[in-house]
Amino acid sequence: MAHILHIDSSPRGDRSISRQLTKEFITAWKATFPNDSVAYRDLGHYPVPFIDEAWIAASFTSPEQITPNLESTLVETSDTLIDELLAADVWLFGIPMYNYSVPANCKAYIDQIVRVRRTFIVHDQGEYQGLVDNKKVFVITARGGTFSPSTPNARFDFQEPFLQTVFNLIGVNDITFIHTENLAGGIEARQQSLENARAEIQHLIAACGGLKP
Numbered sequence: 001m002a003h004i005l006h007i008d009s010s011p012r013g014d015r016s017i018s019r020q021l022t023k024e025f026i027t028a029w030k031a032t033f034p035n036d037s038v039a040y041r042d043l044g045h046y047p048v049p050f051i052d053e054a055w056i057a058a059s060f061t062s063p064e065q066i067t068p069n070l071e072s073t074l075v076e077t078s079d080t081l082i083d084e085l086l087a088a089d090v091w092l093f094g095i096p097m098y099n100y101s102v103p104a105n106c107k108a109y110i111d112q113i114v115r116v117r118r119t120f121i122v123h124d125q126g127e128y129q130g131l132v133d134n135k136k137v138f139v140i141t142a143r144g145g146t147f148s149p150s151t152p153n154a155r156f157d158f159q160e161p162f163l164q165t166v167f168n169l170i171g172v173n174d175i176t177f178i179h180t181e182n183l184a185g186g187i188e189a190r191q192q193s194l195e196n197a198r199a200e201i202q203h204l205i206a207a208c209g210g211l212k213p
């Protein structure tokens, strides 16, 4: 039995394409693996706070030297988010493309969960090591334009490379992106894009049979 963490980050509600597709993903997953459990976090409607000076001071202070006051800044949000993330076997993110990258609420979340001694460590020589393993990650993106490899705008995709790099940093390498592109390209293009994403979701879940944690 696997535990899934489903995270949406669109500030939009029912009109959000990424939300529609993550919802369909979970419905299809539960139909295939009915015993799996799902936790949900809505960054789009309930954003997490930006990290601040106290957060930085607390996260870079050694456990022996930290004061209760500093520690409380981490416990409230960052620890909760990291515990929730580590408790899940599968992470499903719904992420719109905003200004070629991720929405600010998603970046705020990443700043909270990428934390020294919790999700990565830095060795004496300066090399980084991720502390998170055995996670399977699906990222469903929604994009007005088209940025797939071999298209003219591929070089403007700062969303997938950023997420890939950040997940790799914390030790997570099994990442699958489902891009819903060209949503601003007219009714037919949009419909085609949704159909492609839906087919990919069905295919990926069916293929998960032998790989399921």
Ligand SMILES: Cc1cc2nc3c(=O)[nH]c(=O)nc-3n(C[C@H](O)[C@H](O)[C@H](O)COP(=O)(O)O)c2cc1C
Residues within 6 Å of the ligand: 010, 011, 012, 015, 016, 017, 018, 019, 095, 096, 097, 098, 099, 100, 101, 142, 143, 144, 145, 146, 183
């Ligand atoms: C503030 C903002 C910035 C956006 N920036 C981009 C962009 O850089 N590239 C792009 O292809 N689409 C961009 N879009 C379009 C969204 O990616 C698209 O509307 C997508 O469907 C949003 O996800 P959602 O439907 O889940 O809310 C932007 C939309 C907004 C509101």
